[in-house]
Amino acid sequence: DGGITQSPKYLFRKEGQNVTLSCEQNLNHDAMYWYRQDPGQGLRLIYYSQIVNDFQKGDIAEGYSVSREKKESFPLTVTSAQKNPTAFYLCASSIEAGRNEAFFGQGTRLTVV
Amino acid sequence: AQSVTQPDIHITVSEGASLELRCNYSYGATPYLFWYVQSPGQGLQLLLKYFSGDTLVQGIKGFEAEFKRSQSSFNLRKPSVHWSDAAEYFCAAYYGNKLVFGAGTILRVKS
Numbered sequence: 225d226g227g228i229t230q231s232p233k234y235l236f237r238k239e240g241q242n243v244t245l246s247c248e249q250n251l252n253h254d255a256m257y258w259y260r261q262d263p264g265q266g267l268r269l270i271y272y273s274q275i276v277n278d279f280q281k282g283d284i285a286e287g288y289s290v291s292r293e294k295k296e297s298f299p300l301t302v303t304s305a306q307k308n309p310t311a312f313y314l315c316a317s318s319i320e321a322g323r324n325e326a327f328f329g330q331g332t333r334l335t336v337v
Numbered sequence: 338a339q340s341v342t343q344p345d346i347h348i349t350v351s352e353g354a355s356l357e358l359r360c361n362y363s364y365g366a367t368p369y370l371f372w373y374v375q376s377p378g379q380g381l382q383l384l385l386k387y388f389s390g391d392t393l394v395q396g397i398k399g400f401e402a403e404f405k406r407s408q409s410s411f412n413l414r415k416p417s418v419h420w421s422d423a424a425e426y427f428c429a430a431y432y433g434n435k436l437v438f439g440a441g442t443i444l445r446v447k448s
Contacts, residue, residue, distance in 0.1 A: 228380075257436060264346065266427060266440035267381075274434055282435065314380060321434035323369055323388070328380035 226251045230315050230329035237309075237336050245300045245332045247315030255321035256298035260284060261312040261331075270313075273298055274321045302334065309336045339365055339432040343439035350418050351447045358413040358442050360428030367431040370411045372402055375425045375441075384426075387411065398422070420446045 228249045237243045249256065255274050259267040269282030273292040287306025292298055298317075302309045312333050316326040342361045350356050362370070369388055373381040385396025392404040402413045411428060423446045428439040 255434070259438070264440060266343075267438040269435060269437065272435065280434075312378075316381075316436075318436075321436075322367065322431050325371055325383050325386050326429075326436055327383075328373075330380045331378070333378075 228315060228317055228327055228329035230313075230332050233330065233332060235332055235334045237334070239336055240304045242301055242303050243309075243334065245302070245313055245315075245334070247298045247300065247329060249296050249298075249317045249327075251317055251319075251327065252295070253317035253319050253327075254295070255318045255324075255326075256292065257316045257318075257326060258282075258288075258290065258298065258300045259314045259316065261314055267314060270300065272321065309334060338363060339435065339437050341366075341428055341430050341437050341439040343426075343428055343442050345442045346440070347443045347445065349445040349447060352420050353417050356413075356415045356418045356422070356444070358426050358428075358444070360411045360413065360439060361409050362411065362428075362430045363409070365432055366409075366437075367433070368404075369431045370402075370404060371429040371436075372396065372400070372411075372413045373427045373429065373438075374398075375427065377425075381427065384413070418444075418446055420448060422446060 257272045258270040271290040273279040289301045315329045318324040318326045340363045372384040
């Protein structure tokens with residue numbers, strides 16, 4: 225089945241540690257996105273990538289980093305510089321950025337203690 | 338600013354009643370607009386999309402939305418709500434290549 229896989233579903237880390245969230249898609253989509261979701265704030269864009277080896281900062285990129293070395297993979301690293309990393313993280317992809325609907329993974333809930 | 342506004346944080350309707358969820362987008366949005374639905378702890382599912390043409394678009398689960406350029410709005414409607422429609426609903430629009438979401442509206446359904 226085609227889709228977007230985020231792993232793990234739940235992730236716990238100690239404060240000060242970097243952590244990488246996985247996002248893989250087998251839809252052959254060019255564009256991929258990372259969002260952070262907090263109650264009452266909707267989805268806020270962290271980073272997006274229109275094509276392999278290219279990515280742009282979204283609205284809340286500080287404290288996060290990404291890579292896009294392969295078309296199907298767009299991992300997100302939450303660094304120790306992110307002041308409030310506990311949140312629900314959603315990955316999405318679309319055929320092409322700027323036009324097509326995005327398809328979402330099931331999310332990763334990160335808790336930093 | 339690039340923003341999508343959903344004025345209602347919570348809405349409660351009785352089962353069988355009609356529903357309208359409001360969405361407004363700021364200047365600069367492309368004519369690619371979307372409504373998504375999310376169940377707790379899950380990803381988002383696309384309900385419907387507007388790209389061009391007829392301003393009234395039909396989606397899944399009996400939902401429809403109307404694009405009104407003059408009002409910068411893309412409101413979601415359903416004639417008769419079912420208890421299973423209780424969820425959080427998000428409106429989204431493209432600003433260039435950025436897909437921007439509203440803050441969401443939580444729908445509660447009374448039996």
